[in-house]
Amino acid sequence: MTMVTINGRQVQVEEGATLLDAARTAGVHIPTLCHHPCLPAHATCRMCLVEVAGAPDPQPACRTPAQEGAVVDTDTEALQAFRRTDAAWLLARHPDDCLRCEIDGACQLQTLVRENQWRDLWPKLPAGEPGSPEDDFTDHTSPGIWRDLAKCIECGLCADVCGEAVQQQFIIGFAGRGGDRRPVTVFEAPLGETGCISCGQCTLVCPVGALIEAPHWHEVLHTLDGRRRASVVQVAPATRIAISEEFGLRPGTVSTGRMINALRQLGFDHVFDTNFAADLTIMEEGTELLARLRAGAGLPLFTSCCPGWVNWVEINRPDLLPHLSTTKSPQQMHGAIAKRSVFARALGPDFAAGRAEPYVVSVMPCTAKKDEALRPGLSGDVDHVLTTRELARMIRSRGIAFGALSEEGRFDSPLGESTGAAQIFGASGGVMEAMVRTAAHLAGVEESLPLEWEALRGVRNGIKTATLPGIGMVAVCNGIAAAQRLLEGEGWREDFVAIEVMACVGGCLGGGGEPKSMDPQILQKRAAAIYAVDAKAPRRRSYENRDVQALYASELGAPNSPAAHHLLHTHYAG
Ligand code: HC1
Ligand code: SF4
Secondary structure: EEEEOOOEEEEEEEEOOHHHHHHHHOOOOOOOOOOOOOOOOOOOOOEEEEEOOOOOOEOOOOEEEEOOOEEEEOOOHHHHHOOOOOOHHHOOOOOOOHHHHHEEEEEEEEHHHHOOOOOOOOOOOOOOOEEEEOOOOOOOOOOEEEEEEEEHHOOOOHHHOOOOOHHHOOOOOOOOOHHOOOOEHHHHHHHHHOOOOOOHHHHHOOOOEEEEEEOHHHHHHHHHHHHHOOEEEEOOOHHHHHHHHHHOOOOOOOEEEHHHHHHHOOOOOOEEEHHHHHHHHHHHHHHHOOOOEEHOOOOOOOOOOOOHHHHHHHHHHHHHHHHEEOOOOOHHHHHHHHHHHHHHHHHHHHHOOOOOOOOOEEEEEHHHHHHHHHOOOOOOOEEEEEEHHHHHHHHHOOOOHHHHHHOOOOOOOOOOOHHHHHHHHHOOOOEEEEEEEEHHHHHHOHHOOOOHHHHOOOOOOOOOEEEEEEEEEEEEOOOOOOOHHHOOHHHHHHHOOOOEOOOOHHHHHHOOOOOOOHHHHHHHHHHHHHHHHHHHHOOOOOHOHOOOOHHHHHOOOOOOOOOHHHHHHHHOOO
16 A cells, blocks of 8 residues: 555555545545546646645646655645636637537536636637537537537547547547647548447547537427427436436436436326337347257347447448348337337327327437437437437426436336346346347247356456357357457357347446446446346346237237338348
8 A cells, every 4th residue: 555645634545546546535626627537547638737745847646656655735826826727728729608518517627617716717709719510620420429629628538438448449539749639530531421330438538528429309309398299208228227327316326217207297298118129129139049040040140239339340341241130229129119000000090090100219328329210221210319418418408306206107008018138238248148038938948047147247348158058159249349359250150159249338338328427337336226127127038028928919920020020120231
């Protein structure tokens, strides 16, 4: 252990800790803008400069090792004056458009200015300057991600997360030095013309509003306010857990009921569960796997519910497309059923005849789901996709006291029932575990296999495998970089019968549309909550879902039937 003194307070920290770690251990707050606990420290923003006794100049706390006996001051007049000047420099180049900024209220630069009462520093820029939607700095070419380079503070976190440190896509990098340093895409192309897979991990780490999800919540609110269309919302498994964090609830708190109540208050007529469609996905995908096993073709089967992964295959490895399951993702299945099936018919004759259709919104922890809803063959199933963060913005915007809402809310039926297997879709390995539970049943080997598959769980391992007697070996790739690693050789072709890939580490609960968190344990906390919901569920296998059984009985026939294929399957761009 190392002993240091921070603002007169002695504190012990682990070997290798930084002065910032030491300050936080001591309960001392040092402002940061470019620091993220899971990424390399660049010390570009200079906000965390501290005075270390004996050092000639202030040192950046985020990357200065805590040395035995160090005496550190974090809040001298000189440091405060420096931070004010630093903020003035950032603000001089920052658009004065907080009222129109998507990240208003969640921007760390804004928070810093507010906390320090530096309002006099705020620049007053003439109209037409950076910040107007038409300026040269904005890039809205991607369906999932918006860039506003005028807001960039050059922290470098987007390039880190897109590059070597996490996703290994290298779509965003940095060019230039000193005052010319700026983030650029490959060949400086608009984002929508690069190989960006829309995973949104860059939006999770951007400390300001330079990278955000393409926002759609204003249009959704406007449509709901009009009350002109029957509206439907479906919510993803990972959203109901992480949304708690947006409202100060403990990470890992399950807020299903509160969220349902908030959605009703926002004006949705029908509040449904994407988990219902996750069970349906398993019926289709599990049956597809067994059919491919029988035919000895198209193996291994790749899961297809993660649109970041589907984007990656189409862009980088179209030769793998025959391995992708043709089963639609739960989001798209749910939209198709809401618009063109038993539910739509129940809304009235105009809906049954196709002259009217409900307005379908989904809430997802994912930015790539915005792309997915626009894909050829899928477009029209879902009208707007919101991220978890956007839903939180809507709730705040309407002044709904989320934490005070009752947790008793229930999803509507018949598209609302789901099993524990559907809930675990939200965690890395969950889709595979859910498929194993039902495939074992369909293959007649259920009795000899466990219900829970620990080997497929966990948010830390990149590649997880398990062997299913009577079926074969399966793999889970936790993050797109892990998938790239697995696919480098040729062994995967022989070794596995099925492979799950989720583009974001942790699966959807680590998705690019989730709340921004600085808690390094966040994925474990969210995953623990997901598995706890499954453990308590009265039904834990997708084939046990009674609403799913009723849908097959009333109109789809059997999994993979022609009717099921028509409504629930898709194709890919080669
Ligand atoms: Fe996911 Fe899925 S699990 S992709 O991670 O298959 O986004 O949560 O909704 O569609 O169900 C996301 C989550 C989600 C789909 C399901
Ligand atoms: Fe990179 Fe993903 Fe951001 Fe695209 S969305 S730039 S792939 S991190």
